[in-house]
Amino acid sequence: xxxEQKTILVAxxxxxxxxxxxxxxxxxxxxxxxxHDGEEAYxxxxxxxxxxxxxxxxxxxxxxxxxxxxxxxxxxxxNIPVIFLTAFDDEEMREEGRNLGAAGFFRKPFxxxxxxxxxxxxxxxxxxxxxxxx
Amino acid sequence: xxxxxxxxxxxxxxxxxxxxxxxxxxxxxxxxxGGDYQGMQRAGEFNADxxxxxxxxxxxEAALPIDQIRQSGLTRQPVIVVVRNDDVEGxxxxxxxxxxxxxxxxxxxxxxxxxxxxxxxxxxxxxxxWCNRVIEDTNDQVKGILATLADPAYVVSPEYQILWMNRAxxxxxxxxxRGGACHHIFYDRMEPCEVCxxxxxxxxxxxxxxxxxxxxxxxxxxxxxxxxxxxxxxxxDITPDQEVSKIHKTFIANVSHDLRTPLAAIDQxxxxxxxxxxxxxxxxxxxxxxxxRRSSFRLHNLIENLIDANKVLSGDFKLKMEVxxxxxxxxxxxxxxxxxxxxxxxxxxxxxxxxLPPVYGDKSRIAQVVANLAGNSIKFTExxxxxxxxxxxxxxxxxxxxxxxxxxxxxPKEDLGKIFDLFYRVEKDKVYVEEGAGLGLAxxxxxxxxxxxxxxxxxMEGMGSAFHFSIPAYMGEQVTR
Numbered sequence: 001x002x003x004e005q006k007t008i009l010v011a012x013x014x015x016x017x018x019x020x021x022x023x024x025x026x027x028x029x030x031x032x033x034x035x036h037d038g039e040e041a042y043x044x045x046x047x048x049x050x051x052x053x054x055x056x057x058x059x060x061x062x063x064x065x066x067x068x069x070x071x072x073x074x075x076x077x078x079n080i081p082v083i084f085l086t087a088f089d090d091e092e093m094r095e096e097g098r099n100l101g102a103a104g105f106f107r108k109p110f111x112x113x114x115x116x117x118x119x120x121x122x123x124x125x126x127x128x129x130x131x132x133x134x
Numbered sequence: 135x136x137x138x139x140x141x142x143x144x145x146x147x148x149x150x151x152x153x154x155x156x157x158x159x160x161x162x163x164x165x166x167x168g169g170d171y172q173g174m175q176r177a178g179e180f181n182a183d184x185x186x187x188x189x190x191x192x193x194x195e196a197a198l199p200i201d202q203i204r205q206s207g208l209t210r211q212p213v214i215v216v217v218r219n220d221d222v223e224g225x226x227x228x229x230x231x232x233x234x235x236x237x238x239x240x241x242x243x244x245x246x247x248x249x250x251x252x253x254x255x256x257x258x259x260x261x262x263x264w265c266n267r268v269i270e271d272t273n274d275q276v277k278g279i280l281a282t283l284a285d286p287a288y289v290v291s292p293e294y295q296i297l298w299m300n301r302a303x304x305x306x307x308x309x310x311x312r313g314g315a316c317h318h319i320f321y322d323r324m325e326p327c328e329v330c331x332x333x334x335x336x337x338x339x340x341x342x343x344x345x346x347x348x349x350x351x352x353x354x355x356x357x358x359x360x361x362x363x364x365x366x367x368x369x370x371d372i373t374p375d376q377e378v379s380k381i382h383k384t385f386i387a388n389v390s391h392d393l394r395t396p397l398a399a400i401d402q403x404x405x406x407x408x409x410x411x412x413x414x415x416x417x418x419x420x421x422x423x424x425x426x427r428r429s430s431f432r433l434h435n436l437i438e439n440l441i442d443a444n445k446v447l448s449g450d451f452k453l454k455m456e457v458x459x460x461x462x463x464x465x466x467x468x469x470x471x472x473x474x475x476x477x478x479x480x481x482x483x484x485x486x487x488x489x490l491p492p493v494y495g496d497k498s499r500i501a502q503v504v505a506n507l508a509g510n511s512i513k514f515t516e517x518x519x520x521x522x523x524x525x526x527x528x529x530x531x532x533x534x535x536x537x538x539x540x541x542x543x544x545x546p547k548e549d550l551g552k553i554f555d556l557f558y559r560v561e562k563d564k565v566y567v568e569e570g571a572g573l574g575l576a577x578x579x580x581x582x583x584x585x586x587x588x589x590x591x592x593x594m595e596g597m598g599s600a601f602h603f604s605i606p607a608y609m610g611e612q613v614t615r
Contacts, residue, residue: 013318014398021402023411086456088387088391107394109394109400
């Protein structure tokens, strides 16, 4: 049986960046779905159960923090690893992201190879999402 | 010249005449009044400096009416009693009752030395009284000024008892708190606050009070008129400053977020194109896109430097302190800079003294300073060399000194004092010599200062420059974090 294609949800209100990421991720062999606000991110995560979520912090309709909070409190989404990708550079924000169970935190603009390596790392570690608060 | 006023209170015309004759002269004024209460009041109106009080024909057991004299307004003046030369008991009684001296009548002896002695004795007491009054008055004045302050002020005893509060303090903590313990009334603490426990006298601290506002307090030791030590504390409302700094921080965070966001998109699409994910590119197209990449990189650097400058120069940065080897720091920085120097055909020499002690500092911040200094040297040197040296100075319990020297264009003498200013840029014939925002040296100086060090420069125009910084060496003592 062929290895199943992994699905990544990219949630960011910068549509240009979402498109760039989806070009890159698709080129690397991933399936990509996208959301543009916090509400949509949560809905798509619940509906599609992606293998990984890349989440912006500042978005309309509930930012990344409230999205991840809801995801980590829902049985369907609690084990999906989340990597934050934000243009904020704030140690407290990183800390908050970690506390909310994020598997990674990247600051825009970001280094492509480091970013792709982190995605691969999270996806190849079973239970990497183990911040589910179990 | 001070004129001394002598008041005779009594009804013995002969004695009065004798005294007036003996006590006449430059600097003396004499007045007569009756020995009753009215006479005493007259002497007070006359501003008498000394009272000659005649016992007249009172019986020997009669006491000196000192209370009456003092009440009449003659509150401090020395009193000399005039007694009949056979009334020894009356003289003794008067002395016991508060008289300074006595004079026998009829007047045979010169009374002047007695009067002078009494005035001297009283002036000493008066000086003490005066000093106390000045202290009291000053305290009252200070309290008067403090009472009108919009910010809280209070006085506490060494036992932390509230002795006085101004109106603003009463508005925050309530009236009638005199006598309560300050730590209890102000901060709901059972024990004295740390700052008071540590500092008996002058201290500075910040506190958020019961009205929800933040204050910066300064305290000082004051003495009351009894010579007792008290502590005066005055607060300044810094809530507005804190609000401004919060707004400033949020503003900077949002602006930097919004500057980085499009940069991320530019970066991504440049990479997508360069990697051929958008189709094959010819060499020209690749070159053009490389220009976009480099420009975006420069823009990114500039933005990060501005954000960092804002952080460092507003003091809003924390050092991550650890014990560091200078060699490690140089290894981090110079790898990158060496290739830059070599690209320009410059030689780069690095010398680290043997057995150099480590420093206690923030690795990335010190590396940032070294990178800034060495980067400047490369930027402003067209040929020759660049030398980086690290050594030890035994001064001030040991310091590490790091120098970056070059054979570049140097800094004009008149500009040497300005190069550490914000936005200073090297200018030649009114044209900026190199790109740059003029932030690097200002940031570097702040970073070195935050490490308890100094950064300075020497230069000869056209010959080269030398930048040095010194920071305390880590001599292995226990460092508390």
